[in-house]
Every structure is written in structure tokens, then in C-alpha cells.
Amino acid sequence: MPGFPLDNAAGRLLAEDRPGDNSQALGVGELALKLKRVVEDEFGHVRLRGEISGYKRVASGHAYLCLKDDSAVIDGVIWKGSVNTLAFQPQDGVEVIATGKVTTYPGRSKYQIVIDRMELAGEGALMALLEKLKAKLAGEGLFDRDTKKALPFLPATIGVVTSPTGAVIRDILHRLEDRCPTRVIVWPVKVQGDGSAGEVARAVAGFDAITGPDRPDLVIVARGGGSIEDLWTFNEEAVVRAVAACTIPIISAVGHETDTTLCDHAADLRAPTPTAAAELAVPVLSELRFQIDNYGARTRRCVHRYQERGRERLDALVRVLPKRDALLGPQRQRSDDLSARLDRGLERRITAARSTLDRAGGALRPSMLEAKLHTARTRFEGIWNLVRALGPQSVLDRGYAWVAARPEGGVVASAEAARKAGGLTLHFRDGTVEAEVGRAPASRPAPRAKPAPAEQPTLL
Template identity: 55%
Template sequence: MTDVTAPDSNAPAYSVSELAFALKRTLETSYSHVRLRGELSKVTHHSNGHVYLTIKDDKSAIDGVVWKGAVRGLGVRPEHGLEVIVTGKITTYPAGSRYQIVIESMEAAGVGALLAQLERLKARLHAEGLFDAARKRPLPTMPAVVGVITSPTGAVIRDILHRIRDRWPCHVLVWPVVVQGDQAAAQVAGAIRGFNAITPGGATPRPDIIIVARGGGSVEDLWAFNDETLARTVAASEIPLISAVGHETDTTLIDFVSDRRAPTPTAAAEIATPVLGELRALVSDYDRRLNRSGARLIEDRRTRLVSAARGLPRPADLLALAQQRFDIAAGRLDAALGRNTAVHAQALLRVTAR
């Protein structure tokens, strides 16, 4: 007779797959939308466009993934050491009994995290030489066409147009963009590339100088102008570019790579254009100075000629001795001719007397 151990429970036994997928459904149902705060580590930007990472705090860690389609919509670029707040859903990977968060949105966890990320980016671009003064292009002194990239509404564009109109007669091209939010950096970069793509001498005039402008705001409001792609686009612009983002105390990444930083949008208009009235006054002053200089030069040459003339003998004195010799010779010639005539007359008489 064989002994058989009685089962401890009448509950059915799960297969491994059944349990794994049951846990997957439970987690995805219970945690279909979560916000998670932590520090990024092990950030990997895969060649297929996905981003794999780990979010951790001082006690725990959870793996995460950002699918390719969601990467462009992230508020910040995932980097190692960045503290973030992410939104997504929890899911599992049954084959490995692991769970992870599928991230749909990501933002920096406060201004401090944003500024820390910015400092790292600045250091990297500085090391590449994008901040070097030697690579900055000189601004044209008298531009015929000024390109302005800014919002088409608001005080900024009105102030720039008004200031340019008061100072310098030129053509102004406005490329309208949004200057805040997720689309701002891409639109501004596209506008810069668009101005540079205009063919010189074509139907649309190509700007001689570009102004990128925006009014003041918080660090978050101006954050689009700290975008790495935008900064590289500014640095690559063939047309000289002035950055005028925020107020005098505001500084963004494109200020370091632009050819000139203006403290305000109005100041950018003043930097980009001369004052016609001042140029006219300057030309008039140059004309007066040229006339005075020419008059002084002529007077100086006249004085030097008179002084030189005083050192030369008078023409009458030079001719006096020669005149005297001429008079003596003329007198002798006259007497000689008279004697010669008398001699020939006598000879003629003798001949005729025969």
C-alpha cells in the first residue's frame, strides 16, 4: 500500500505564464497612471530612438523606458543625474519577472534640476568651442534687410519695428513663432534655418542680420532658449545673429553662442541698425573737416611757394647783364653795317668811274 500526501489546499495551481500575466494585468490596471519622482541613472539613448533608463532614490530603483514616439514630447532631455518627475504606467516584462514604468512625459523636478542640467550642457558646448569669441561673426554696419524671429503679437515685435523705423530705413522680415512651450525651440530653430536658406538676390530678400527676441519671464518660461538643438542652430547660422531673450538680468544658452547678446529686444534693434540722422550729421562733419583741411593744405602750399620765391633772384636781374651785352653787340653791328655799306659804295663809284 502506497502512502499519498494530501494536498494542503484545493486551490488550482497556476502555471508560471498564467501567474506572470495575471500580475501584469493587475499592475497595469492598478497603476495605469502614476507620477514618479526620482533621479535618472543608466540613461541609454538607443539607436532605434527609444530611451532606456533607471529612476532611483536613496532606497529603491525602478527601470523605465521612453518609446521613440514619446521622446520628442519630453519636457527635458533625459540625462544621468537629473532629478525628474515622470508620468506613465507600470507594466511588467513576464519573461524576466521584472516590472518597469513606461514613461509618457518627463519634467525637471524644480528649477534647481533645470539649472543643473543647463550647467552641464553649457560646459559641454563650451568645451566644443561654440562660445569662442573668434567664431563670432561681425555685425553689418548698415543692413538693408533685418530678419526678426519672435511672436507676431505682443509688445516685443511692436517695440522692435518702432525702434527700427525711427532709426534706419530698411526692409524688415518677421518670421512668426511661438516663444514658450514645447514647440518653441523647434520653431525658432526652423526659422533660423529658413532665413539662412533664402537665396541672395532672389524674390524674397535675404536678411543681413537676424534678431531672435522674446520678452521677460521665469526660468521655465525662457527654457526653450536653453535647448541644445536650438543653440547649435544659432551657432551654425551663416547670417550674423543677435539674441534678445528676456530682460537684462535674464541669460539663456543662445546668448553664449549668438554673435551678439542684447539686454532687451529694443536694444537689439538699436544694435542691429545705425541712426540715419547721426550718419548724416557725421557725413556733414566729415565734409566740413575735409574742406577745412583742403583749405589749410592749399594755404600751406602757397606760403611755401612764396617763401621759396623769395630765395630766387628776380627775372629782371637775371636778364640785365644779357640785355646789356645784347645792346652793345647791337650797337657794334649797326656801326659795322654802316662802314661796310660805305666801303661797298666807294668800290662801286670806282668801278663806274672807269
């Protein structure tokens, strides 16, 4: 083929095996696998010291990061199972010592370390991590004094989050028994090691979720003294957030007086020791009784003092008041004057009444009474004669009758009403006659002249 030197091995266009050449062409994947085996066989497990950079945890639960120092960077991966066993939450900028297996990632032609265990590189790194977490939580307001809750004066139930086997719980119970016997509910947890932070956080949240009579009025989170690593559980973010979110007042009693954890900052009150937490939780019962008795005595003294002062004021007023005779003298005199005026008034009233009675008695003489009686009798007889003359019986006596319809019995006052009634009853002076209404005759006789009415009596 023109333009291509086919006889030169370095410039061949087509690859072909040459005599004596035992170097087979490798695929990229094959080379990657060979390199992977070489790296893993050569290094195996190593411990690397470096600073965490670019830490992130993905949805699958795995975590990816870089470890770097002044001269190099290596990628790292922590599988989900190992992430959950870490004793702290990795953060960028923290120097750590990572233990794991050096391997390669063929997909990117990169070498990396698969981290099985990670530890902080000394107390300096631990303190740096602590300060970072403290600044982060403080920025969220978890340590603000305005959010602190007041402790109950005399809690009926106290919840304690601590190890059930250590000396801490015994010290708390003994101190409470000495000061003021109180109901205690212990939520047993691990206070150190893997999973301890989760147990403490769940215990605090569990107390907060209790309702009804078993709900504690106060919670004590306690642990004995130890190194900063021993107390690190109470610096974990999960524990601090659980303590800050609890609606029950919390006393943090972690370590000794010089030990301070983030849990102390999030709690409503920090106690220097677990025993001091018990002292802060309840008052001394004997002192409380003495104080109540003292208040009772002061109350009684105040009552007596008011009585004494009232009696003194009353005595002073009595001394300045005028005598009884001086106060009642004018009233007595006025009473005597009114009594005398009443007697005179009664005498005048009796005399006037007697005169009126005498005048009335003169008008009641028998002759005057007989004249008045005769006049009244005459007027009555005249009225009675008038009533008899105007009554219906006197009209019947003169030959008239009145007509009633049957069977209703109502008065018939017209011919039309009589024709409609049909049956009639004629009432006369000495009885009644039943009659039926028939057809009227062709001609009627002339009506008889009415007799002259009798002279009506004159009313007197």
C-alpha cells in the same frame, strides 16, 4: 518504485490532482499576466521623483532609463511619441518627476514605469541640466569668442525670429523706424511650449539658407521676459547649435537684462532687450547724416588749410627769390653777344661765297664751253660709229643672214638645231625667206672665204 516514497504528498514524483485541492498549476506566462494586471490595477498612474541614470534612445525612437533614489531603482521606458513631446532633453544625473503607468515586463520578470510625461524636479534640477548642457557645448567650441562675426554697419535687410503677435516685434519695428528705416523680414515662430525649439532652430537655418536679394544681412532672435521655464526654448541644444552654425551675424535678445540663455552665448552679440537689439542693429540716421556732414566740413577745412599753407609758402619763396632783371641780366647779355657774333659770321660767309662764285664764273666763259662741247661731240661720233659697225644690221649688209626656227622664232645656232626645227626663217638685209630642212646633199662645195672684216673705228 524503490527509493521514492510514493505515499507522501510532499515527496511525490508525479504531479496529480488530489481530492479537495482547488489550486490549479499556473504557467509562468499566466502568472506574469496576473501580476501585470494586479500591479496595473493597484497603482495605475503614479508620479515618481528620482534621478535619471543610464538614459539612452534606441534606433526605434524609444528611450530607456532608470530612476533611482537613495534606496531603490526602477526601470523606465518612454515610447517614441512621448519622447518627442518632452520639454527638455533628458540627461543622466538630472532629478526629475516622471508621470506614468507602473507595469511589468514578463520577459524579464521586472516591473517598470511607462513614462508619459517628465518634468524637472524644481529649479535646482533645471539649473543642473542647464550647466551640463552649457559645459558640453562650450567644450565643442560653440561659445568661443574667436568664432564671433562682426555685425554689418548698415544692414539693408534684417531677419527677425520671434512670435508675430507679441509686443516684441512691435517694439523692434518701432525702434528701427525711429532710428533708421530698414527692410525687415519676420519669420513667425512659437517662443514657448511644445515644438517651439524646433521652430526657432528651423527659422534660423531657413534664414541662413536664403540666397539672392532677400538674404538678410543680420538676424535677430528675440523674445520677451519670463521665468527660466518660459525661456527654456532658447536653452535647447537644437536652437543653440542652429545659432552657432548660422553664417549670418546674429543678435540674441531673449528676456530682460538679467535673463541669460545658452542662445546668448552662441550668438555673435547679446542684447539685454529686444528694443536694445534694434538699437544695436542700425545706427541713428540723423546722427549718421550729421556725422557725414561733419566729415564733409572737416574735409573742406582741410582743403582750405592746405591751400592757405601752400599760398603762405609760395609768398615766402617769392620774397626770397632774386629780381627778374638780376636773374635775366646775364642771359640777356649773352644773347646780345651771340647776336653780334652771328652777324659777323654771316658777313664772312657771304664774302667767301662771293669769291667762290667769281672763280666759278671765270671757268664758265664761252670759249671754254665751246672747246669742251667740241671734244664731247667728237667722242660721241666715234662711239656711235663703233656701235653701227658692231650692230647686226651692218653684218647683214655684208651678205650674211641669221636663221630662226618656226613657229617659235628662236635663233638657230647649229645644224643639229636646224634639223630638229624643220621649218626655218632666213632673215636678210632686205627681207625674210621661209625654208624647209631636207636631207643633206652627198657632197658640199667648199666654203667660200670670209671677206676681211672692215677696219673698226678707233674710239676717241
